[in-house]
Every structure is written in C-alpha cells, then in structure tokens.
Amino acid sequence: MDIKFIPAEDVKRVLHFSELIPQMESALKKFSSKNVEQPVRSIVSVKEANGFLGVMPAYSSTDQALAVKLVTFYPQNTDVPTHNAIIAVFNSHNGIPEVIMDGEVITTMRTAAVSAVATKYLAAGDASTLAVLGSGVQARSHIQALSSIRSFKKINIWSRTKKNAEKLAGEVGGTAYDSVQEAVKDADVIVTVTSSSTPVLMKDWVKPGTHVNAVGACRPDWQEIDPDLMRSSVLYVDSREAAMKESGDVILSKADIFAELGEMVLGVKEAEVQKTTVFKSLGLAIEDVMSAKLVQQLMKMN
Ligand SMILES: NC(=O)C1=CN([C@@H]2O[C@H](COP(=O)(O)OP(=O)(O)OC[C@H]3O[C@@H](n4cnc5c(N)ncnc54)[C@H](O)[C@@H]3O)[C@@H](O)[C@H]2O)C=CC1
Ligand SMILES: O=C([O-])C1=[NH+]CCC1
Known part of the structure; x- marks a missing residue:
C-alpha cells in the first residue's frame, strides 16, 4: 500500500x-x-x-x-x-x-472559513467593528478570514490574560481591552473563541443587530454564551443533530434553532441580517x- x-x-x-x-x-x-x-x-x-x-x-x-x-x-x-x-x-x-x-x-482554517460564510450572510454589509474574545489559534485565523469578508475599521480583543490580548492586538493592528463588556460594546461582529466552559459573553453587553460567531464550547455541559443571548437571538447552527447532542449553549439554554447555516445559504431559510444573530459552530466532518x-x-x- x-x-x-x-x-x-x-x-x-x-x-x-x-x-x-x-x-x-x-x-x-x-x-x-x-x-x-x-x-x-x-x-x-x-x-x-x-x-x-x-x-x-x-x-x-x-x-x-x-x-x-x-x-x-x-x-x-x-x-x-x-x-x-x-x-x-x-x-x-x-x-x-x-x-x-x-x-x-x-481545523484552524476551515473553522474560520465557515464563520466567514456565516458573517458574509448575517452581518450588516457596513459592519466596521469586530470583537474577538480569546487570543489563541482560532482568534488569529478568524481575524484573517473575517477580514476578507468585511472591511473592519476596528478590531477589539479581549483575552483572560491581558498580555496575550495585547500581543494579538499588536499583530493585527487592534486594541486590547480589560473587560469583555468594553470589547464588545460597539461591535457589529463578535467571535467567541475561548476554551471556557462557562459563559463569557452576556446578552446585555451585545448591541442589537450584532452577529455572533460562537465557536468554542463543543461539549454538552460547556457554555460560552449567556443563555439569555442564545434564547433572544436568531440561532443558526452547522448541524441541528450535532447541536442537540454536543452544544451546551444550545441544550442548556433550550434556545430554538432557527436554521442550519446550509439551509440559509440554500435560501430555504432567511438570513436575518437586521436582527441579533448567533451562529453556533461545532465543526463538521x-x-x-x-x-x-x-x-x-x-x-x-x-
Ligand atoms: N467549532 C469548531 O469547528 C471548532 C471549535 N474550536 C474551539 O474554539 C476554541 C478556541 O480554540 P483554539 O483557538 O484552537 O484554542 P487555543 O488553545 O489556541 O486558545 C484558547 C483561548 O481560550 C482562552 N481560554 C481558555 N480557557 C478560558 C476560560 N476559562 N475563560 C476564558 N478564556 C479561556 C485561552 O486563554 C486562549 O486565548 C476552543 O473552544 C475550541 O475547542 C476549535 C476548533 C474547531
Ligand atoms: O470540528 C473540530 O475539529 C472541533 N470542534 C471542536 C474541537 C475540534
């Protein structure tokens, strides 16, 4: 062989x-x-x-x-x-x-590429501020991929270790923030790419109409997103079946899934650009x- x-x-x-x-x-x-x-x-x-x-x-x-x-x-x-x-x-x-x-x-690139597809359809055409929570491998690839879809004027970065946020901000011409709330306050697009198993992004901090790519928390008992934000947003997933089995953000919040991203791309389901949207990514084979x-x-x- x-x-x-x-x-x-x-x-x-x-x-x-x-x-x-x-x-x-x-x-x-x-x-x-x-x-x-x-x-x-x-x-x-x-x-x-x-x-x-x-x-x-x-x-x-x-x-x-x-x-x-x-x-x-x-x-x-x-x-x-x-x-x-x-x-x-x-x-x-x-x-x-x-x-x-x-x-x-x-894994690094296709995850960000999928979030870029979600962002292309679900973020406002004039989205100018991107907030990234986390400063690891996915944070870097998401900044690169999403910047090819929208022209961001500002990139706000929060990480639990400030010096890592500062390092990434230096690499991409962004700004490091001490708190998630400050980092996301003006954001049109938010990416959560942490290994946290408890929510880092709260509903009250997100301005209406923002698009969130929720990329971490891939186990049924892990969460990265406030359950209130999950329930009050229009929720897109990569796979309904996987979301109901693997995503703590979906399962524990009991949020209704509006569509699979593929259904939206196919035009079977609406892209609700005017509303606050969450794309819950788990990763598909x-x-x-x-x-x-x-x-x-x-x-x-x-
Ligand atoms: N949806 C998908 O297809 C994929 C999802 N992922 C997920 O994306 C997330 C990020 O992955 P990578 O960037 O590759 O990992 P990484 O290890 O390079 O970076 C992880 C980041 O999370 C932060 N972090 C860790 N624990 C935290 C906590 N308790 N609270 C807040 N921040 C915390 C770290 O400081 C670091 O900034 C992980 O949850 C990972 O499982 C990764 C690959 C594919
Ligand atoms: O799809 C994937 O490769 C992964 N999703 C979460 C961790 C790795």
Whole structure:
C-alpha cells in the first residue's frame, strides 16, 4: 500500500481563504441538502487530561470524497497546540487509503472559513467593528478570514490574560481591552473563541443587530454564551443533530434553532441580517473532507 503523507507546511502553503471560504459554503449546502453521509462525531474522553479524541468521518458521493478526521483537544496544553489532528483520505471506489494529511491547519482554517460564510450572510454589509474574545489559534485565523469578508475599521480583543490580548492586538493592528463588556460594546461582529466552559459573553453587553460567531464550547455541559443571548437571538447552527447532542449553549439554554447555516445559504431559510444573530459552530466532518479534497487538488496544481 502506497500512502502519501501531506505535512502541515504543505497544507499551509496551498490553502488560502479565497478558495476555502467558497468550498465551505458549498460543503454546508451539501450537508443541509442531505447529500452527505455523516454521523455526529464520536468522542472518546481522556478524563485524566481533561481532553478528548474526536472521530469525524464523512462521505460525499457527488465529490467521490471519503475521509475521516481524528482530532484531539487537550485544553490544558501550553507548549504544544491544544488541537491536533490528522485526516485519512480513502479512494471512494475501492476503499484503499490514499493519503494521510495534517489536520491541524485544516481545523484552524476551515473553522474560520465557515464563520466567514456565516458573517458574509448575517452581518450588516457596513459592519466596521469586530470583537474577538480569546487570543489563541482560532482568534488569529478568524481575524484573517473575517477580514476578507468585511472591511473592519476596528478590531477589539479581549483575552483572560491581558498580555496575550495585547500581543494579538499588536499583530493585527487592534486594541486590547480589560473587560469583555468594553470589547464588545460597539461591535457589529463578535467571535467567541475561548476554551471556557462557562459563559463569557452576556446578552446585555451585545448591541442589537450584532452577529455572533460562537465557536468554542463543543461539549454538552460547556457554555460560552449567556443563555439569555442564545434564547433572544436568531440561532443558526452547522448541524441541528450535532447541536442537540454536543452544544451546551444550545441544550442548556433550550434556545430554538432557527436554521442550519446550509439551509440559509440554500435560501430555504432567511438570513436575518437586521436582527441579533448567533451562529453556533461545532465543526463538521464534511468541512474537513472537502478541505482535504481541496488540498489534494491544489497540491496537483502546485
Ligand atoms: N467549532 C469548531 O469547528 C471548532 C471549535 N474550536 C474551539 O474554539 C476554541 C478556541 O480554540 P483554539 O483557538 O484552537 O484554542 P487555543 O488553545 O489556541 O486558545 C484558547 C483561548 O481560550 C482562552 N481560554 C481558555 N480557557 C478560558 C476560560 N476559562 N475563560 C476564558 N478564556 C479561556 C485561552 O486563554 C486562549 O486565548 C476552543 O473552544 C475550541 O475547542 C476549535 C476548533 C474547531
Ligand atoms: O470540528 C473540530 O475539529 C472541533 N470542534 C471542536 C474541537 C475540534
């Protein structure tokens, strides 16, 4: 068996948001039109490390794309990334494994690309202030991806460790804030990218009409968003089934899900731009499978 390995440097070299964002928009549509075979991910808890291993398979017959991502989340890691992943790609005709590629860069970029799709449809066209809560890997990729969708004049950053917020603010020409309330007060778009398991963003701090990409809190007993904000906003999710199984923000608040993002992109459900909207992101295997396919195509061209 001749299995090729594609390392992180190669994935990083070929993958760009200009191609990844439309690819994710297409993946979301396929998912919500039931053109994808994908179970909700399996989670193996590693209690001693407060971490988990997630197993994320998906198959798209129209793309002849069959792959599985294996991803770990160890939130207490400090000197190595908190998320680590590989993606194994199989030949969909004969089941032979063909490629194993790094999945960390894809996880970093496709998550932000999906939030960019949500922001493109749900944020005001003239959105000028972006607030980011958290200062890690996803904070950086979200600033990059969302800046390709809207022209932000201000980028406000809060992180529980102020010096990390200041470092990120220095990198992106933003401003670091001491409190979440101050950071989000004028924001048109908010991104929550923390590893918190309790709410960091409160309803009363968010101005009406803001779009929130809620990216952290991927376990049924974790929350990043005030339940009142969840209930009072128009709520979009990547997958209804996954949200009802995995998202503490959705399950514990008992908020009504208005639509899957793919349904909105398909035009089956409205994009409620004038209202306060929350996109609750959990991450879908099909996003990884279609990102991996794009990497393979781009590698052939480069
Ligand atoms: N929806 C999706 O598809 C994906 C979601 N994620 C989630 O996004 C979040 C951020 O991921 P990364 O940036 O890769 O992680 P990271 O480890 O690079 O950064 C985590 C950030 O959260 C902050 N943080 C940790 N505990 C906190 C607490 N109790 N209160 C407030 N801030 C806290 C850290 O200081 C840091 O700024 C995580 O929750 C992660 O699981 C990550 C990948 C995909
Ligand atoms: O989709 C994904 O890869 C993840 N979602 C939360 C942690 C990792």
